[in-house]
Amino acid sequence: MDGTISDRVASLDRVALDWLMPMHLALSATGHITSAGSTLVKMLPGQRLIGRGIFDVFDLRRPGGVTTAEGLMARAGQRLLLHPKGCPDDGLRGVAMPMADGQGLLINLSFGIGVIDAVRRHALTEADFAATDLTVELLYLVEAKTAVMEELKGLNLRLQGAKIAAEEQALTDPLTGLRNRRAADLQLDLLFAGRRAFSVMQMDLDFFKAVNDSLGHAAGDHVLRAVARVLREQTRAEDCVARIGGDEFLIIFPGLSDPALLRQIANRIIGQISRPIGFEGQDCRVSASIGMGLSTQYVSPQSHRMLHDLDAALYAAKRAGREQAMMVDTSVQGAQGK
Amino acid sequence: MHGLINRAVQCFLRDMYGPDLWLRVVQDAGLPFDSFEPMLRYDTSLTDGVIASAARILNRPREALLEDLGHYLVSHHNLEALRRLLRFGGVSFGDFLNSLEDLPGRGRLAVPDLNLPDLVLQDRGDQIYALSCRFALPGVGHVMLGLLRAMADDYGALVLLDHDGMVAGVEVISIHLADSSHTPGRRFDLAAPVG
Numbered sequence: 001m002d003g004t005i006s007d008r009v010a011s012l013d014r015v016a017l018d019w020l021m022p023m024h025l026a027l028s029a030t031g032h033i034t035s036a037g038s039t040l041v042k043m044l045p046g047q048r049l050i051g052r053g054i055f056d057v058f059d060l061r062r063p064g065g066v067t068t069a070e071g072l073m074a075r076a077g078q079r080l081l082l083h084p085k086g087c088p089d090d091g092l093r094g095v096a097m098p099m100a101d102g103q104g105l106l107i108n109l110s111f112g113i114g115v116i117d118a119v120r121r122h123a124l125t126e127a128d129f130a131a132t133d134l135t136v137e138l139l140y141l142v143e144a145k146t147a148v149m150e151e152l153k154g155l156n157l158r159l160q161g162a163k164i165a166a167e168e169q170a171l172t173d174p175l176t177g178l179r180n181r182r183a184a185d186l187q188l189d190l191l192f193a194g195r196r197a198f199s200v201m202q203m204d205l206d207f208f209k210a211v212n213d214s215l216g217h218a219a220g221d222h223v224l225r226a227v228a229r230v231l232r233e234q235t236r237a238e239d240c241v242a243r244i245g246g247d248e249f250l251i252i253f254p255g256l257s258d259p260a261l262l263r264q265i266a267n268r269i270i271g272q273i274s275r276p277i278g279f280e281g282q283d284c285r286v287s288a289s290i291g292m293g294l295s296t297q298y299v300s301p302q303s304h305r306m307l308h309d310l311d312a313a314l315y316a317a318k319r320a321g322r323e324q325a326m327m328v329d330t331s332v333q334g335a336q337g338k
Numbered sequence: 339m340h341g342l343i344n345r346a347v348q349c350f351l352r353d354m355y356g357p358d359l360w361l362r363v364v365q366d367a368g369l370p371f372d373s374f375e376p377m378l379r380y381d382t383s384l385t386d387g388v389i390a391s392a393a394r395i396l397n398r399p400r401e402a403l404l405e406d407l408g409h410y411l412v413s414h415h416n417l418e419a420l421r422r423l424l425r426f427g428g429v430s431f432g433d434f435l436n437s438l439e440d441l442p443g444r445g446r447l448a449v450p451d452l453n454l455p456d457l458v459l460q461d462r463g464d465q466i467y468a469l470s471c472r473f474a475l476p477g478v479g480h481v482m483l484g485l486l487r488a489m490a491d492d493y494g495a496l497v498l499l500d501h502d503g504m505v506a507g508v509e510v511i512s513i514h515l516a517d518s519s520h521t522p523g524r525r526f527d528l529a530a531p532v533g
Contacts, residue, residue, distance in 0.1 A: 120529035126429050136528065137447075140426035143530055144448030147419040151342070151376040158375075 022130055023092070023109040027054055029102055031069030039128040040109065043118075044084055054107075058082040061091075072096055072105060082109065090118055111135070116142060173243040175221060176228035184242035184250045191295070192303045197257035201266060201292040202310040205247040205273070206322040211284045222279045223286055230272040234265060257296050259327065266290045266325035274323060289317040293328030339385040339474065340452050344374035347385065349417075350410045351392055359395065366391035379451070382474050389477075401480045401501070408484025412492060423448075424489060425526045430518050431495035435459060435467060455482065465515040470508050479509025486513065494523025 017024060018038050026035035036049040049057060060066050062081040073096075080094045094109035111118045115135055118124065129135045171183035179187075191198045205227065212220040224247065231241045231251060240252040256262060269288065276283035291313030295301040309328040317326035352360045364372050367387040374380065393400045412421050423444075427437035438457045445454040455473035462468060469486075471479045479501050490497040496517035502510040 116529070120532075123527070123529070125528055136426060139528055139530075140423060140444065141447055143419065143426075144423055144444075146530075147423070148377075148448055150419075155375055155377050 020130060021108050022128060023094075025049075025054065025107040025109065026099070027069060027072075027096075027105040027107065029069060029104045031055065031072065031105075033057065034104065037109075039124065042124070042128060043087065043090065043122050056085075058084055058092075069105070073098055076105070080107070081112075089121070090114065115139075176225055176243050178228050178231070178249075179240055179242035181242060181244040181250075184240060184244055184252065187240040187242075187252050187254075188303055188307075191252065191254060192301055196255055197294065197296050199253040199256040199262045199292065199294045200306065200310060201249075201251040201253075201262075201269075201290050201325075202307075202314050203249040203251065203269070203288050203290045204314055204318065206287040206289055206318075208247040208286050211286060215279065215282060215284060219279045219282070219284055223277055223284050226277045227273055227286075227288075230269060234269050234272065257294055259294060262292055262294065263325060263327070266292055270323055270325060287323040289314060289322050290325035291315070291317055291328065292325055297328060297330050339380055339382045340449070341374050341376045341378040341380060342449065342452060343475075344380050344385055344388070345376040346411060346417075347388055347392075347407065348374050350407045350414075351388075353414060353416060354406070354410060355392075355396065359392075362395055363388055363391045366395060385475060389475075400477060404477045404480035405484035405487075408481035408486075409488045411481075411485055412488035421492065422526070422530065424485075425492065431490055431493035431497065432515060432518055434489060434493065435469075435513065435515070438469065457482075467513040467515070468502075469511045469513060471511065472508050476504070477509075479504070479511055482509075483511055486511065492524045492526075494519055494521040496520035 012020070014035055017026075017035065022037040022039040024035065024037040025033055025040065028034050031054050033049050033052055033054060041049065044057070047057070054069070054072070055067060060072075060080065060082055063075055063078060066072055066075060076097050077095060080096060082092045082094060084090055084092070091112050091114055092109045093112045094107050096105045096107040098104070099106050110133070115138065119135070119139065122128075126136055171179055171186070173180045188200075205223070208220065208223065211223055224243070227249070228241070228243070231249065235241055235251060235253070238254055240250075240254075242250045242252075244250045253262070253265075270290065274285075274287040276285050278284075291310045293306060293310055293313065295306070298306065306328075309330075313326045313328045316329075317324050320326065348360060351363060361372065363369075367384070367390070369384065369388070389400060389403065392398075393403050396403065411417055412424065424434070427440070427444075428434040436459065438459055441457055442454040445452045453474070455471045455478050458470040460468040460470070469482065471482050475481075483499055483501050486497065486499055490499075495515060498514040498516060500512045502512055504510075
């Protein structure tokens with residue numbers, strides 16, 4: 001041992017020792033407990049510590065293989081890890097040093113990182129810690145950090161909410177509440193990049209200009225909102241319904257690969273839109289022409305090709321007398337047949 | 339001025355006088371937003387403006403309003419976390435007084451850019467103390483007065499407090515700790531309540 005220990009600078013009575021080290025254990029040369037700090041006593045209620053062997057009360061986890069007082073003595077100065085028997089959750093760290101004149105060992109213990117739980121479990125108070133112990137500051141810091149994290153979480157939630165609202169706004173047609181062209185383009189990019197089948201309708205209103213010209217823009221806006229309602233009713237939540245121009249709409253059906261079903265939906269939409277729409281006591285009459293196609297009509301679907309074909313199909317529907325839906329014709333030039 | 343402080347003023351006005359009063363203050367003070375973010379920083383003139391507007395609208399002296407703010411910080415259930423952080427200052431009100439000089443350091447431990455008032459405690463003997471407060475916000479002594487009053491209640495101490503005015507930018511509060519355990523006070527467990 002080095003000089004400072006054998007110099008015998010300190011000799012303390014029990015109360016003074018407990019005040020300085022409320023988690024100490026003093027052991028006799030045989031390893032029996034001769035003094036235990038008040039915080040340790042509080043941790044192990046109902047247990048008589050004085051007179052019992054250290055290894056009867058504690059498991060020494062580290063260093064391993066130490067089972068005798070001599071073994072502990074030989075590890076003086078090393079970091080110890082002890083668990084009170086019956087309190088496996090309380091890992092105590094400590095260090096043992098021999099006392100003068102072969103009077104045994106003095107072990108000072110402290111809570112490790114589990115201190116927060118230990119304070120709760122054993123209802124410890126400031127009086128249970130030495131005046132020099134920083135545990136209370138640690139507890140303060142944990143609570144302060146928790147409070148700050150809560151504030152940051154609040155800030156993040158508010159920012160997230162603002163971001164979602166801004167994104168929603170950037171993808172929405174303000175007049176009808178439908179998606180806008182940007183949203184439709186994003187959706188198409190995703191679908192063309194993926195492998196899932198999908199269908200697309202491009203729809204133009206017939207006679208919309210006449211409504212606008214004869215009844216005014218307010219009537220026109222009313223018609224557009226009524227059409228939007230029809231489209232929402234006739235589609236599923238996962239479908240993308242977008243107004244991409246004045247009276248032009250694009251409807252994207254992810255997962256839809258049945259041409260008969262697509263035609264059925266188109267006919268239903270046209271049927272609904274062709275009903276008179278009342279506006280300030282007047283009936284507005286419009287109908288709709290649709291060009292439609294399925295990704296399965298193409299060997300490798302490409303956005304510009306399909307949109308071009310949809311346009312051609314829509315034009316064909318208009319030319320054939322309006323108020324009808326025309327499937328993309330893969331036999332005409334432009335379409336790329338299977 | 340740190341957002342946490344501005345936010346505290348905002349929550350005080352909102353919790354004590356209602357959200358409508360807060361919106362009137364926002365308008366009157368000409369704030370370019372309707373809510374302070376606790377983790378951002380703001381020009382001190384905004385804080386001054388909010389307090390001046392609130393005092394005007396509520397027709398209350400600025401000093402009285404600031405004292406209520408200090409009391410609110412400790413006693414309102416929405417700020418239980420802050421009360422707990424303050425109670426970590428000591429086991430008794432006397433301990434707490436002696437920990438006040440550490441307050442800015444404790445604040446920075448939690449939020450590195452948080453500026454809190456500089457506090458110096460003078461022990462004049464016979465349980466009489468003088469607390470000097472210096473801060474970018476004039477009237478901070480009145481906030482401290484309200485805060486100390488509420489903390490004394492919290493500890494169960496009987497305390498006489500006086501604001502002795504401002505000299506050279508320093509506000510001085512005289513404190514007479516008449517009885518440190520006048521009532522049992524409010525409970526404080528080291529372990530934070532779960533949940």
